[in-house]
Amino acid sequence: MNQFLITAAAEKLSSLETIDYLRQRAERAKLKDFDQLLKIVPDSDPDSGDELPQDYKRRTRRRS
Numbered sequence: 001m002n003q004f005l006i007t008a009a010a011e012k013l014s015s016l017e018t019i020d021y022l023r024q025r026a027e028r029a030k031l032k033d034f035d036q037l038l039k040i041v042p043d044s045d046p047d048s049g050d051e052l053p054q055d056y057k058r059r060t061r062r063r064s
Contacts, residue, residue: 025037
């Protein structure tokens, strides 16, 4: 149980740090938010092995 809680906390911390990093990058690029930053990233196909399965259905997640 302890390992599960530690892993969950580490995953959440990593997610928050990634969001902070993207916001900082957007500020350095003088963009209003990181959604604008993501818009300038070129759209490309995933690398081999990173594709979603054929029967994959996206689940909607609630934002908290």
